[in-house]
Amino acid sequence: MIRTKKQGLLIVLSGPSGSGKNTVCDVVKEKNSNIxxxxxxxxxxxxxGEKDGVNYYFVTEEEFKENIKQDNMLEYAQFAGNYYGTxxxxxxxxxxxxxxxxxxxxxxxxxxxxxxxPQALFVFLLPPSMRxxxxxxxxxxxxxxxxxxxxxxxxxxxxxxxxxxxxVIINDExxxxxxxxxxxxxxxxxxxxxxxxxxxxxLEEKIHETLVDKDLENKNIDVNKI
Ligand code: 5GP
Numbered sequence: 251m252i253r254t255k256k257q258g259l260l261i262v263l264s265g266p267s268g269s270g271k272n273t274v275c276d277v278v279k280e281k282n283s284n285i286x287x288x289x290x291x292x293x294x295x296x297x298x299g300e301k302d303g304v305n306y307y308f309v310t311e312e313e314f315k316e317n318i319k320q321d322n323m324l325e326y327a328q329f330a331g332n333y334y335g336t337x338x339x340x341x342x343x344x345x346x347x348x349x350x351x352x353x354x355x356x357x358x359x360x361x362x363x364x365x366x367x368p369q370a371l372f373v374f375l376l377p378p379s380m381r382x383x384x385x386x387x388x389x390x391x392x393x394x395x396x397x398x399x400x401x402x403x404x405x406x407x408x409x410x411x412x413x414x415x416x417x418v419i420i421n422d423e424x425x426x427x428x429x430x431x432x433x434x435x436x437x438x439x440x441x442x443x444x445x446x447x448x449x450x451x452x453l454e455e456k457i458h459e460t461l462v463d464k465d466l467e468n469k470n471i472d473v474n475k476i
Pocket of ligand 1: 267291326334335336356357358360
């Protein structure tokens with residue numbers, strides 16, 4: 251049997267505010283129970299209905315800065331006037347368990363991860379149009395008009411960085427976008443470089459032994475029986 255690497259896959263999902271990243275991620279997690287979503291830390295105030303330790307770890311700006319100082323963050327960024335970041339330890343723990351870990355984060359943080367861990371999977375989610383993006387941001391009703399405008403401007407800048415990602419998905423329908431992301435994850439798990447090196451080495455050795463073994467000359471090699 252071919253063995254794939256025990257370590258899970260790190261998936262980075264970005265896209266402008268209002269592209270539907272969290273909704274798509276929720277559907278993906280529902281369909282694939284081996285995916286764990288990291289809980290970010292933020293200095294932003296909780297929105298109505300958001301819970302500490304569920305949606306985010308809500309901290310003060312000082313507490314956030316202290317976590318940066320202690321090197322507790324895998325990445326972090328300032329977005330729309332607040333700090334956001336991924337706590338390092340929990341991500342590592344889940345990857346080591348062999349679970350795939352998904353980070354739903356903005357682009358500055360994604361690029362920091364790309365520098366540190368280029369083997370991670372980088373997926374960018376796009377809204378069907380900028381008009382639709384503006385409609386989604388306005389309809390959400392969670393932000394003031396100037397904040398919506400700021401997020402909309404940021405969206406334009408973020409879309410320019412799309413070429414730094416491995417895949418792009420247009421989110422015109424949540425279920426379709428989620429299916430595409432699941433397919434990308436499945437394909438990524440089949441990559442040759444995810445087959446355990448130890449196993450490849452011993453497989454190569456055994457094939458070699460078999461080939462030079464005179465008794466077995468002219469016999470078919472069944473790789474599954476080696
Ligand atoms: P929101 O305030 O709408 O919850 O999030 C604002 C932006 O910050 C979104 O694009 C969201 O994906 C991003 N974000 C959430 N958590 C993190 C994080 O841990 N790191 C970074 N870099 N961005 C994050």
